[in-house]
Amino acid sequence: MKIIFRQRRMFLAVAVAMAITAPLAACSGKEAATDTGGELTYWSMWKQGEDQQKVLQAAINEFTKATKIKVNVQWSGRDVLKTVAARLNTGNPPDLTDQDGGAIAGNLAKVNGVMGLGDVYSATIDGESKKVGDVIPAGLLNTYKTSNGEPYIVPYEVVGSTIWYNAAGPDNGLAAEPPTTWDEFIAWLDAQKAKGRTPLALDGDIKFYDAYWTTWSIIRHGGVGLLNKAAQDKTGATFDDPAFLAAAKDIEKLIKGGYIVKDFNGTKWPAQQNNWAAGKTPTDILLMGTWAPSETGPQAAPGVKYRSFPFPSVTEGKGNGAADAGVIGFVIPANAKHAAEAKKFIQFFMNKDRLGGISSEAKNLTPRADVAAPAALADYQKEFVAAGSNFFLPGDNASAVAPQWVSNVWEQANADFFNGKLDAGGFVKRLKDETIKLYKNG
Numbered sequence: 001m002k003i004i005f006r007q008r009r010m011f012l013a014v015a016v017a018m019a020i021t022a023p024l025a026a027c028s029g030k031e032a033a034t035d036t037g038g039e040l041t042y043w044s045m046w047k048q049g050e051d052q053q054k055v056l057q058a059a060i061n062e063f064t065k066a067t068k069i070k071v072n073v074q075w076s077g078r079d080v081l082k083t084v085a086a087r088l089n090t091g092n093p094p095d096l097t098d099q100d101g102g103a104i105a106g107n108l109a110k111v112n113g114v115m116g117l118g119d120v121y122s123a124t125i126d127g128e129s130k131k132v133g134d135v136i137p138a139g140l141l142n143t144y145k146t147s148n149g150e151p152y153i154v155p156y157e158v159v160g161s162t163i164w165y166n167a168a169g170p171d172n173g174l175a176a177e178p179p180t181t182w183d184e185f186i187a188w189l190d191a192q193k194a195k196g197r198t199p200l201a202l203d204g205d206i207k208f209y210d211a212y213w214t215t216w217s218i219i220r221h222g223g224v225g226l227l228n229k230a231a232q233d234k235t236g237a238t239f240d241d242p243a244f245l246a247a248a249k250d251i252e253k254l255i256k257g258g259y260i261v262k263d264f265n266g267t268k269w270p271a272q273q274n275n276w277a278a279g280k281t282p283t284d285i286l287l288m289g290t291w292a293p294s295e296t297g298p299q300a301a302p303g304v305k306y307r308s309f310p311f312p313s314v315t316e317g318k319g320n321g322a323a324d325a326g327v328i329g330f331v332i333p334a335n336a337k338h339a340a341e342a343k344k345f346i347q348f349f350m351n352k353d354r355l356g357g358i359s360s361e362a363k364n365l366t367p368r369a370d371v372a373a374p375a376a377l378a379d380y381q382k383e384f385v386a387a388g389s390n391f392f393l394p395g396d397n398a399s400a401v402a403p404q405w406v407s408n409v410w411e412q413a414n415a416d417f418f419n420g421k422l423d424a425g426g427f428v429k430r431l432k433d434e435t436i437k438l439y440k441n442g
Contacts, residue, residue, distance in 0.1 A: 081107040166301075239431050
């Protein structure tokens, strides 16, 4: 899943809308679909053999059997949207595609290349009495809407970052009572340091892994959207918000406190995260995406038990309680020739049992609270549910709205901050000065 996060509205014909808005028959199990015939073309971000591909292929087979709708599927891989975007220009895009929400926003939505899916959200899920909109938290969709307010993505997977630890590793008290506030967190770090441990695992050669820490701190202090706003502020004035300096001072304590594993900036990813999972370094926690268990699993020590806890809250923090939650989901490109069939497949796949394969087989979280998370993500699911609608997109969605700023200003400043070249004040000043310079120079 890390690959996804590194890359970091159209009119609907009345006839199609009328065909789709009529709810599918609600009944128990997965037997509601009826024979209709037709076809659709689906280009997917998954590759042949990946767990998500297997889950989707099984659903496709079942869908075709139930509806007689043929699905011409192409397992394209992570660059699928580049091809979709090119086909938009020729007026011959696929009928269905999927990707990380930020990538969809940056590649398709920004050029009005997606259809609004309000009718899908109002439609009944195949085999259930619930509507699609009943099972997807509204907060996940705040960013992914057309100009007329329709959501344009239907998420089937949720990803985010959280603080990981091994509950079967050395007893560090986290399983019994993880720290919930920043002061408690620092106290816990000091206790671990006193035992001779360097409790934070970090692959510092990956700049956006450094930035996970500062992003979270800014969110907790200043609230969801502050970093996003700063990334787009050509005047740099947003960085004068006291939340930036307060957040930077908290992270400075981590950098200068001796809590981060030795040589974290001198090794190559994924050395430190793998060493953490294997128990080869005196580290206890890893701030990482929800892909951490699957990514480090092959290198993990026998009996590892993945657990997690939310990033600590801060005093009077405007972003306390917020959860990092990005989505992977379906979109229908503008001018798709078989939009009706594509919408029907979405309604079919969102059935609890079919969607549940994303959890049980692919070991990832779904947006449906009634689908149990895989064991390793049970804690993150609680964090996700507890947030209600208080979500922020990975990186506060800065990479979608200001990709050049993220690459040239944000990540570079974070790298220097974690390398000790900047103190907290210097870090914030660097961000402000470089932001002004970037936009001034076009």
